[in-house]
Amino acid sequence: MYTETVRDYFLNPRNVGSLDHADGIGEVGNAKCGDVMKISIKVEDDRITDVRFETFGCAAAIASSSIATEMIKGKTLDEALQVTNRDVLNALGGLPAEKIHCSLLAEEGIRAAVEDYRSRMAESA
Amino acid sequence: MEQRRVYLDHSATTPVDDRVLEAMMPFFKGDFGNPNSIHAWGRRVREHVNGAREHVASLLGAEPREIIFTGGGSEADNLAIKGAAFALKARGKHVITSAIEHHAVLDTVKWLGENGFDVTILPVDAQGMVSPETFRNSLREDTVFATVMYANNEVGTVQPIAELGAICRERGILFHTDAVQAAGHIPIDVRTLPVDMLTLSAHKMYGPKGVGALYLRKGVRIPPLVHGGGQEFGLRSGTENTAGIVGFGEAALLALDRFENGDDEKERFLRDKLIDGIQARIDAVLLTGHRTQRLPFHASVCIEHIEGEAMLLRLDAVGIGASSGSACTSGSLDPSHVLLAMGLSHVTAHGSLRLSLGKDTTEADIDYVLDALPPVVETLRAMSPFGRK
Known part of the structure; x- marks a missing residue:
């Protein structure tokens, strides 16, 4: 049911954890529905220099969040916001139909983390 | 070193026992006859189908005539529930089940609810147990049928079936239990257990998939789900799954051996x-x-x-x-x-x-x-x- 890439990112997830002194944190999903994704980012000069994730959820949710962290690391915030669930799906080689929402969660997680960073900046400005 | 493999999903299905497979093999090729045929090929297979019926009956302390072979546990549940509803609809429209039934029971009862019956779905406690008291309190004048599973597939809880059945008997309510998870694993004796119908499945007890049975107590009359050639005492038409039935019989004997040991x-x-x-x-x-x-x-x-x-x-x-x-x-x-x-x-x-x-x-x-x-x-x-x- 899962591609080799999904299995790989699920069994050997990259960028697990949370960053001390993160510049932005996005937490999306709903524990009741079985998926919660938390993405923390470090930002320097408008660029994501480091990123970590923590996910409560199934293999697809874990793999989606892990690959998403790789996809935005080193990108500018605007570039990161361009990453869509379609990109996450393609990177994973696809997900079963009933798991597509996991890739959407990754997209939302990235957006929430960037928005959190920007609102913190706006507050301190 | 090769990785150890441990299968711990026997509630989903069990492997066919070697002795079961061996008993089944002749019925695919050499003994391929239709048990309904009058010639030697058919008569020979009929004997084995009868033997298997005796074996499955012996697992429950039932009479062979009380065992109806079906195409599996879900079909047996459907036969029991829809059959009971159809047989009793003139007497009353209230049916009772529990919230933790297998979908083969729960969805069938809910379907009755969409088709003119009143359905009560009983709650369970934190351990997944149906309370006989709650059960008794849910009975109405027009309650005609109740079905509560023997043991739950997801949490393993064994229900107080004897008590629930006794309440039904007292009130003249037909009582069914889905014993798919329990049969062959817990001794069941219908000579003392007050149930009218009980569902079994072969593949949950080291038999093959695609064959089950409904125990139907002598004297209880329900219409068939599958009409046709009148096999299985008119309750389940269709040429018998002879290899499967023989395998089920063997699996029943092996289960009795395991109880003994x-x-x-x-x-x-x-x-x-x-x-x-x-x-x-x-x-x-x-x-x-x-x-x-x-x-x-x-x-x-x-x-x-x-x-x-x-x-x-x-x-x-x-x-x-x-x-x-x-x-x-x-x-x-x-x-x-x-x-x-x-x-x-x-x-x-x-x-x-x-x-x-x-x-x-x-x-x-x-x-x-x-x-x-x-x-x-x-x-x-x-x-x-x-x-x-």
Whole structure:
């Protein structure tokens, strides 16, 4: 049911954890529905220099969040916001139909983390 | 070294016993006759079908005439429930079941509810047990039929079937129990157990898939689900699945042997070792189902802060086959209706894990699982935003 890439990112997830002194944190999903994704980012000069994730959820949710962290690391915030669930799906080689929402969660997680960073900046400005 | 493989999903299905397979083989080729034929080919097979009926009957203390072979447990449930409803609809329209039934029962009863019947779905307590008191209080003047499962597939709880059946008998209500998980694993004797109908499935007791049976007490009359050539005493038309039926008969005899040898005690010992071991090695674990009133081969827990499907795939990666009632394994957004009916929160229910042992499960298998499970849980908790760091 899962591609080799999904299995790989699920069994050997990259960028697990949370960053001390993160510049932005996005937490999306709903524990009741079985998926919660938390993405923390470090930002320097408008660029994501480091990123970590923590996910409560199934293999697809874990793999989606892990690959998403790789996809935005080193990108500018605007570039990161361009990453869509379609990109996450393609990177994973696809997900079963009933798991597509996991890739959407990754997209939302990235957006929430960037928005959190920007609102913190706006507050301190 | 080759990885150890431990199958602990016997509630889903069991392997066909070698002796069962051996008994079945002749009926695919040499003894291929149709048991309804009058010639030698047919007569020979008819004898074996009759023999199998005696064997399955003996597992329950029933008479052979009371065993109706079907195409599986779900079909037997449908035959019992729709048959009872159709037979009794002139007498009353109220039907009772429980919230933790298998979907083969629950969805069939709900379908009756959409087709002119009044349905009461009884709640269960935190252990997944139906209370005889609640059951009694739900009875109405027009209650004609009740169905409550013998033992639950997801949490292993064994219901007070004798008490529920006695209440039904007292009130003249037809009573069915789905004993798919229990038959062949817990001794059942319909000579003393007050049930009118009881469902069995061969593949849950080391027989083949695609064959089940309904025990139908003598004197109880229901119409068939499948009309046609009038096989199975007119209750299930269609040429008999002869190999499957013979295999079911053999599986029933082997189950009786296991009772005689006290094999269920061995299973119970390993089950308890597994449950106790999990609770000792992993924190924030909740046993689901009743601690003692449970199937001898069944262990089920909810592990907090992580999700079931992720657990299953990581266990699979180390050679362990298990199952879960999490939403991600059911293909819906909600976790198992059984766990929710027991009052568990969605979040806890998402972390459900079921380990169901088999007759060939060894203590070394259990030791392997007890070593393999904690690191799986730890890894997933380290990834979880809810995991304790």
